[in-house]
Amino acid sequence: YAERAVASNPDDCDSNLSLAICLGKLTPYLGAKESVEASRRIKVAAEKAVKADPKNDLAWQLLGRWHQELANIGIATRALAKVIYGGLPAASNETAVECFRKAIALNPKRLVHVVELGRTYGMMGRKDEAKRYLKTGLAMPNLEKDDPETKQRGRASLKEIS
Numbered sequence: 292y293a294e295r296a297v298a299s300n301p302d303d304c305d306s307n308l309s310l311a312i313c314l315g316k317l318t319p320y321l322g323a324k325e326s327v328e329a330s331r332r333i334k335v336a337a338e339k340a341v342k343a344d345p346k347n348d349l350a351w352q353l354l355g356r357w358h359q360e361l362a363n364i365g366i367a368t369r370a371l372a373k374v375i376y377g378g379l380p381a382a383s384n385e386t387a388v389e390c391f392r393k394a395i396a397l398n399p400k401r402l403v404h405v406v407e408l409g410r411t412y413g414m415m416g417r418k419d420e421a422k423r424y425l426k427t428g429l430a431m432p433n434l435e436k437d438d439p440e441t442k443q444r445g446r447a448s449l450k451e452i453s
Contacts, residue, residue, distance in 0.1 A: 297336070304344035311336035311353050327372045327379065333357055334380055348397035352404055355390030358382045359411050387411045402431040402438055406445040413452045425449045 293313045296306035314329045314336070321329055334357050340350035361382030372379045391408035398404065409424030425445050433439060 302339065302343055304340045304347050304350060307336040307340040307343065308347070308350055308353060311340065311357075315353070315356070323368060323371050327368075330357070330361065331380060346397055348394040348401060348404065351390045351394040351397065352401075352407070355387045355394060355407060355411075358387035358390060359384065359407065359414070362387060363414050384411050384415045388415075400431070400434065402428045402434070403441045405431065406441050406448075409445065410448045413448050418452050421452050422449065 293306065293310040296303070297310050300306050311333045314333045318326050318329050318333075333353075337350065337354040337357055340347065341354055344350060361379060362384045364379070369379060388408065388411055391404055391411060394401070394404040395408065405424055406428035409421050409426075409428055411421075412418075412424060413421035415421075425448055429442055429445050429449070433442070
Protein backbone atom coordinates (compact mmCIF):
# COMPACT_ATOMS: atom_id res chain seq x y z
CA TYR A 292 0.00 0.00 0.00
CA ALA A 293 2.84 2.39 0.75
CA GLU A 294 4.33 1.78 -2.69
CA ARG A 295 0.94 2.49 -4.26
CA ALA A 296 0.63 5.69 -2.24
CA VAL A 297 4.04 6.88 -3.45
CA ALA A 298 3.18 5.90 -7.03
CA SER A 299 -0.01 7.95 -6.90
CA ASN A 300 1.59 10.93 -5.14
CA PRO A 301 5.41 10.75 -5.38
CA ASP A 302 6.05 14.08 -3.67
CA ASP A 303 3.81 13.50 -0.64
CA CYS A 304 5.54 13.44 2.75
CA ASP A 305 3.27 10.87 4.39
CA SER A 306 3.40 8.48 1.43
CA ASN A 307 7.20 8.51 1.36
CA LEU A 308 7.39 8.31 5.14
CA SER A 309 5.11 5.25 5.11
CA LEU A 310 7.21 3.57 2.43
CA ALA A 311 10.44 4.20 4.34
CA ILE A 312 8.92 2.88 7.58
CA CYS A 313 7.57 -0.26 5.90
CA LEU A 314 10.90 -0.98 4.24
CA GLY A 315 12.69 -0.40 7.54
CA LYS A 316 10.41 -2.86 9.32
CA LEU A 317 11.02 -5.47 6.60
CA THR A 318 14.80 -5.11 6.44
CA PRO A 319 15.61 -7.51 9.31
CA TYR A 320 13.83 -10.28 7.40
CA LEU A 321 15.66 -9.73 4.12
CA GLY A 322 18.87 -11.21 2.83
CA ALA A 323 21.98 -9.06 2.58
CA LYS A 324 21.46 -8.10 -1.07
CA GLU A 325 17.80 -7.20 -0.52
CA SER A 326 18.69 -5.26 2.65
CA VAL A 327 21.18 -3.12 0.77
CA GLU A 328 18.59 -2.36 -1.91
CA ALA A 329 15.94 -1.61 0.73
CA SER A 330 18.39 0.72 2.44
CA ARG A 331 18.83 2.74 -0.74
CA ARG A 332 15.06 2.99 -1.13
CA ILE A 333 14.63 4.02 2.52
CA LYS A 334 17.09 6.88 2.06
CA VAL A 335 15.36 8.13 -1.08
CA ALA A 336 11.93 7.97 0.57
CA ALA A 337 13.14 9.64 3.78
CA GLU A 338 14.81 12.46 1.85
CA LYS A 339 11.64 12.99 -0.21
CA ALA A 340 9.57 13.08 2.99
CA VAL A 341 11.84 15.72 4.54
CA LYS A 342 11.82 17.76 1.33
CA ALA A 343 8.03 17.57 1.08
CA ASP A 344 7.51 18.64 4.71
CA PRO A 345 10.59 19.97 6.51
CA LYS A 346 8.45 20.44 9.64
CA ASN A 347 7.63 16.74 9.97
CA ASP A 348 9.60 15.49 12.98
CA LEU A 349 9.08 11.83 12.06
CA ALA A 350 10.61 12.41 8.63
CA TRP A 351 13.72 13.86 10.28
CA GLN A 352 13.73 10.98 12.78
CA LEU A 353 13.64 8.43 9.99
CA LEU A 354 16.42 10.11 8.03
CA GLY A 355 18.47 10.27 11.24
CA ARG A 356 17.94 6.56 11.90
CA TRP A 357 19.01 5.77 8.34
CA HIS A 358 22.26 7.68 8.81
CA GLN A 359 22.79 6.11 12.25
CA GLU A 360 22.25 2.58 10.95
CA LEU A 361 24.44 2.93 7.87
CA ALA A 362 27.22 4.81 9.65
CA ASN A 363 27.54 1.87 12.06
CA ILE A 364 27.00 -1.03 9.65
CA GLY A 365 29.22 -4.07 9.95
CA ILE A 366 32.35 -4.56 7.88
CA ALA A 367 31.04 -7.75 6.22
CA THR A 368 27.83 -6.08 5.04
CA ARG A 369 29.75 -3.02 3.85
CA ALA A 370 32.14 -5.28 1.86
CA LEU A 371 29.22 -7.21 0.33
CA ALA A 372 27.53 -3.96 -0.68
CA LYS A 373 30.76 -2.80 -2.30
CA VAL A 374 31.00 -6.00 -4.35
CA ILE A 375 27.32 -6.01 -5.36
CA TYR A 376 26.57 -2.30 -5.71
CA GLY A 377 29.94 -0.58 -5.74
CA GLY A 378 29.38 0.60 -2.18
CA LEU A 379 26.77 2.14 0.08
CA PRO A 380 25.50 5.69 0.04
CA ALA A 381 27.42 8.06 2.29
CA ALA A 382 26.14 8.16 5.86
CA SER A 383 27.46 9.61 9.10
CA ASN A 384 26.69 9.83 12.77
CA GLU A 385 27.19 13.59 12.51
CA THR A 386 24.33 13.82 10.00
CA ALA A 387 22.24 11.55 12.22
CA VAL A 388 22.82 13.98 15.12
CA GLU A 389 21.70 16.91 12.95
CA CYS A 390 18.53 15.06 11.94
CA PHE A 391 17.68 14.06 15.52
CA ARG A 392 18.28 17.62 16.74
CA LYS A 393 15.87 18.92 14.08
CA ALA A 394 13.31 16.30 15.11
CA ILE A 395 13.64 17.34 18.77
CA ALA A 396 13.28 21.02 17.86
CA LEU A 397 10.05 20.19 16.02
CA ASN A 398 8.63 17.84 18.66
CA PRO A 399 10.52 17.80 21.99
CA LYS A 400 7.88 15.56 23.62
CA ARG A 401 8.60 12.57 21.37
CA LEU A 402 11.04 10.49 23.39
CA VAL A 403 12.34 8.46 20.44
CA HIS A 404 14.12 11.57 19.13
CA VAL A 405 15.90 12.11 22.45
CA VAL A 406 16.82 8.45 22.97
CA GLU A 407 18.15 8.01 19.43
CA LEU A 408 20.22 11.19 19.76
CA GLY A 409 21.71 9.73 22.94
CA ARG A 410 22.35 6.38 21.27
CA THR A 411 24.10 8.12 18.38
CA TYR A 412 26.34 10.09 20.73
CA GLY A 413 27.18 6.77 22.38
CA MET A 414 28.14 5.26 19.02
CA MET A 415 30.38 8.27 18.48
CA GLY A 416 32.12 7.72 21.83
CA ARG A 417 30.70 10.95 23.28
CA LYS A 418 29.71 9.31 26.56
CA ASP A 419 28.71 12.37 28.61
CA GLU A 420 26.32 13.65 25.95
CA ALA A 421 25.03 10.12 25.36
CA LYS A 422 24.25 9.60 29.03
CA ARG A 423 22.53 12.98 29.33
CA TYR A 424 20.19 12.39 26.38
CA LEU A 425 19.55 8.74 27.20
CA LYS A 426 18.65 9.55 30.81
CA THR A 427 16.42 12.41 29.66
CA GLY A 428 14.62 10.18 27.15
CA LEU A 429 14.21 7.34 29.63
CA ALA A 430 12.64 9.73 32.15
CA MET A 431 10.02 10.92 29.66
CA PRO A 432 6.51 9.43 29.83
CA ASN A 433 5.43 6.78 27.35
CA LEU A 434 3.05 8.49 24.95
CA GLU A 435 3.32 6.32 21.85
CA LYS A 436 3.03 2.63 21.05
CA ASP A 437 6.74 2.16 20.37
CA ASP A 438 7.96 4.06 23.45
CA PRO A 439 8.56 0.95 25.63
CA GLU A 440 10.69 -0.61 22.87
CA THR A 441 12.57 2.67 22.41
CA LYS A 442 13.27 2.83 26.13
CA GLN A 443 14.54 -0.74 26.03
CA ARG A 444 17.07 0.25 23.32
CA GLY A 445 17.96 3.31 25.39
CA ARG A 446 18.57 1.27 28.56
CA ALA A 447 20.75 -1.19 26.62
CA SER A 448 22.79 1.70 25.16
CA LEU A 449 23.16 3.33 28.58
CA LYS A 450 24.37 0.03 30.03
CA GLU A 451 26.96 -0.33 27.22
CA ILE A 452 28.49 3.09 27.82
CA SER A 453 28.40 3.08 31.63
